[in-house]
Amino acid sequence: MTNYFIVPGLGNSGEQHWQSNFERSGENFKRIEQKEWDAPVCSDWIATIDETLKDYDLSTVVLVGHSLACATIAQWAIDNNRQIRGALLVAPSDLEATGYDFPAVGFSVPKTKIPFKTIVVASTNDPWVTIDRAKHFAEIWGSEFINIGDAGHINVDAGYTEWPEGMEILKRL
Structure with missing residues (x-):
């Protein structure tokens, strides 16, 4: 059985967010709960992911990240040399963009290949990452x-509550 772990970004994902709906879709979906959602520290988020997964067979694990969690998942994998089944990385935030001024400490966009299968999903009109930068991250x-296409930040504000297409993409992992 595949174990899916929801990894929200800055601020967590609310009740109507597609990640929350994915989480409710089956008992093998669990959320990784960070201690600090609004002013996170990257090393804390990475440690929480590692601690959450320690008792699982990593070959059964798929991470489902959104926004800031995409870079966090990449950094976790690289720092800890972890091999999991895969990760869905949706709407990765461009932490290097001039407009990204959230109180997030120690986060960066890793510049190294992730050592397992990943899919990056992006939008042409995301306010937190250009499509070219998202494609660059994927590369x-x-x-x-x-x-x-035009899907904003692929969140509730952009109309992404139920996201059956996202669930279909997730199944590819």
Whole structure:
């Protein structure tokens, strides 16, 4: 059985967010709960992922990240040399963009290939990452890249509550 772990970004994912709906879709979906959602420290988020997964057979694990969690998952994999089944990385935030000024400490966009299968899903009108930067992240991470068109930040504000297409993409992992 595959174990899916929801990894929300900055601020967590609310009740209507597609990640929350994925989480409710089966008992093998669990959320990784960070201690600090609004002013996170990268090393804390990475440690929480590692601690959450320590008792699982990593070959059964798929991470489902959104926004800031995409870079966190990449950094976790690289720092800890972890091999999991795969990760779905949706709407990765461009932490190097001039407009990204959230109180997040120690986060960066890893510039190394992720050592397992990943899919990056991005939008042409995401306010937190241009489509070209998202494609660049996918290239350096060794990820499959999917452009879903005008979908904003692929969150509730952009209308992504139920996201059956996302669930279909997830099944590819």
